[in-house]
Amino acid sequence: MIRLKAKLFKKIILYMLLLAGVLVILFPMYLTIITALKTTEETTKSFFAFPKSFYLGNFSEVIHSSKYFSYVFNSVIITSVSAFIIGIFVPLTAYPLARKMADKKYFKFLYYYIVMGVFIPFQVIMVPAVKNLSRMHLLNRTGLIMMYVTMALCQGIFLCVSYIKSLPKELEEAAKIDGCNTVQTFFLIVFPLMKPMTSTVVILNSLWIWNDFLMPLLVLNKSKASWTLPLFQYNFKSEYTFNYSLAFASFLLAMLPIIILYAFIQRYIISGITNGAVKN
């Protein structure tokens, strides 16, 4: 009986701790949502009160005073184009490296040449990289995408090479006997088999690219038309420092696309991140 009580007590403490954590996580979100739905007058009266009526004026004002939808579009384009190229280039490069490293020096060299980049933090190359981009007239979305693809190569190739090495060679050999050339073998056999690891690499990078602030700040800040959401967020806040309702409406709008996406594919995002680190 006493043991049972102790067990119950433990359970209650456990749930209380977990719920307290949930409150800590959700409190800023709650605040953001209710403040965005209130007029400035309502907010000055009480910060915590639930909105009396759902006031949508803040959202329309943010959308009208900026080019919100074009920033969403920029973010979507930059993230999806980068993710697409990463999803092809990384497996494409990893395949010959994994299979030919043992007998050809070129591939071995290339593997270490690229994987070495894992140890070099972005800040080390940031300043000269921006200078080079501006010299090549690439301070635009194209240049940013190229930077993202490059930054994704090091870790992505490291992960994919070890993944291909764990795949049996027999399938590729069988394909070769059946008359497949290298290109066909890659796209028909290897690429589909790599899907779990490729999706991990793509998810990890998409999340990072979508939320990245430093690189767009360096590359795109001067051309307002190509701002991404984090950049819009930063500049909008500097412009409207004292209007809380508008600020919170912009926070919510900036988060909205990823919140919606998270609601649908959280399982994949979480497993993508875990796979990446465990395989590391």
Add this chain to the structure above:
Amino acid sequence: MKHKKINYNELAFYLFTIPALILYTCFFIFPVITGIYYSMTDWNGMNRTYNFVGLKNFINIFHDMSFKNAINFNIKYSIMLVLGINAISLALAMLLNTKIKCKTLFRSIYFFPAVLSLITVGLIWNEIYYQVLPFIGNKLGIGFLSKNILSSGKTAIYGILITNLWQGVAVPTILFIAALQSIPADLYEAATLDGASSFQQFRYITIRFLIPILNINFLLTLKSGLMIFDYIVALTDGGPGGATESIGILMYNHAFGDMKFSQSIAESIFIFFIIAAVSIIQFKVQNKMEVSD
């Protein structure tokens, strides 16, 4: 004819690697090399001409008070961040790994901050420190809460730390959970049969299986602590009075505002050596630990 076909197939392997080789060389290795070169010049980033000055920039940064300040800030901040994130996320992971209801719901809520952009999270917390906490502090009469903690040089670092913890524990927690789930259950059963206490089980089974992930989490948080940028831009912009000026902020200002282009690269190379040294030390320690086990 046959000979030619084999050549094409071999050639394809080489061609596959060409795009990555070109991109990586142009946009990664080339900046590294030009960076090392510029770090030994006195270029301000604008002028057409500049002189070769050798290691002068590297010597200069050690005499630069603001660089010393930034290093101090980053070290203090990184230690607190590494300890805080790993302790909280390990505890959280163990709670979330027990037999509870709504496990997946809890997990997705706890992971949620990880998908948000750091700049938005920073700005939201900025409002919380500015508006909400002083409001609560005044209502409840709690002295230290009634002021904006970002407005004092002594406490601003904690404001940044709390924001970082709120968002930063999510990924390590998920990784710890994955590691905990990889521990075979029969190990615990055997240990219980042998009369091991739950602390002994934690010490000898759980910790052992967690060490690889602990290492990853340690390095990830350390790197994010040494490179912190976004939160500071959103919360304090280095202030008040330079109290929260991190190396990332300092480098950015030196390179793009203060015309100290080559010096900022010297600073970044210095940071690279710190991170490399820590990684090597950690790798050695880990190897030793595995051997002594």
